[in-house]
Amino acid sequence: MLRPSSLRTARQPLFYHGHLVGWVAADIATHIPQEEDDAALQKGVHIAGQYRLTEIGEILSQKQLFRCFNELFDVFTPGGHVLGQIDRGALPLLGMAARGVHMNGIVMRDNQCFLWVGHRAADKRLDPGKLDHLAAGGVPAGLSPFDTMIKEAAEEAGIPASLSRQAQQVGLLNYVQNRPEGLRRDTLYCYDLLLPEDFTPRPVDGEVTRFELMKLETVLELVRDTDKFKFNVNLVLIDFFIRHGLFTPHEAREIGAVLYQDIRFEPSTA
Known part of the structure; x- marks a missing residue:
């Protein structure tokens, strides 16, 4: 909270x-x-x-x-x-408060966890060129978060609804942050989607230029040591690391305080 x-x-x-x-x-x-x-x-x-x-x-x-x-x-x-x-x-x-969805695209290979990571297009309004989730977006009027997740997965990564509907909601994150565009007061609906090893996402709507499959440890290092991810993606990934035992909640709050000096972050899993 x-x-x-x-x-x-x-x-x-x-x-x-x-x-x-x-x-x-x-x-x-x-x-x-x-x-x-x-x-x-x-x-x-x-x-x-x-x-x-x-x-x-x-x-x-x-x-x-x-x-x-x-x-x-x-x-x-x-x-x-x-x-x-x-x-x-x-x-x-x-x-004003807003709602968004974020999807972790997970691949298990040889008992190792990988995440699909998007490279944001250079012409994006927010955080151009940064790293991003497999699919994410705001919840528009008239749509539920789950339906938004299905829509964004198809529009951004070419994921068919038959596959994205297998995603599991794993938590809610609330954050407040001063940004150049104003005061962000967002609730993020977080989803995990386990993808087949032979599935490769593809850019569809130009939100991202390409997708890259990264080892979970590599993603953790990028979150911990750099600012390469889009500003709110870090929060969802920190929550993912906690759920997989890579961070304790205390460590997550410490990292959140460094990455987001003007917010107070506490992960909240469903």
């Missing part, structure tokens, strides 16, 4: 129809249509109720405050009720 109070100090709580939905910087708040002053309102920024969240995203995009993905994500109440949708690119700008 994460307690990102230190990350929120420079931001104000953001409300929509009375529900806390995000944390917004003061300079961004000035561009948001707000409810008129009301003594009954909690302290913070209150989005004017006559606006749909999609319209708020359009207003902020027109002001060039973020780059549109043209993909809508759900915005939730703290209790998990969907309040509306907003462009994916606006979520970190407004400190």
Whole structure:
């Protein structure tokens, strides 16, 4: 569980129809249509109720405050009720929670564990050229995490649904991190997929340029000693190492503190 109070100090709580939905910087708040002053309102920024969240995203995009993905994500109440949708690119700008999926592609060969690792394309918005999972992506409006995992596996790595449906959900990870695009407040649904030795993933949609099969020990060294992996992939891999007895939770927290100095990370397996 994460307690990102230190990350929120420079931001104000953001409300929509009375529900806390995000944390917004003061300079961004000035561009948001707000409810008129009301003594009954909690302290913070209150989005004017006559606006749909999609319209708020359009207003902020027109002001060039973020780059549109043209993909809508759900915005939730703290209790998990969907309040509306907003462009994916606006979520970190407004400190809104998002959901994502990450798949560990596992191959067992001669009693050794290998992982398929993707090399991100050089033109990616986030962490171009970094190493990545076999498949990963945000959960768009209207899709479940499992269905998103099936979709991403096919789109990114050419994995047929008959194979990706064998993946097992192994945990949930929550993290909060300051990034150039804003405040990331993400829940990652983690999946393990055991792949046949003769299966080779192939780039399909341009997210990655190629896939490389790496020994688990090599992946561990890259996570421990370098910054070659995409920023949040490290968290999922650390959780994988814990589950396979390569890290203790204490060691994982120490490494997480080095890799992510502005977050508090505690792995959480299902």
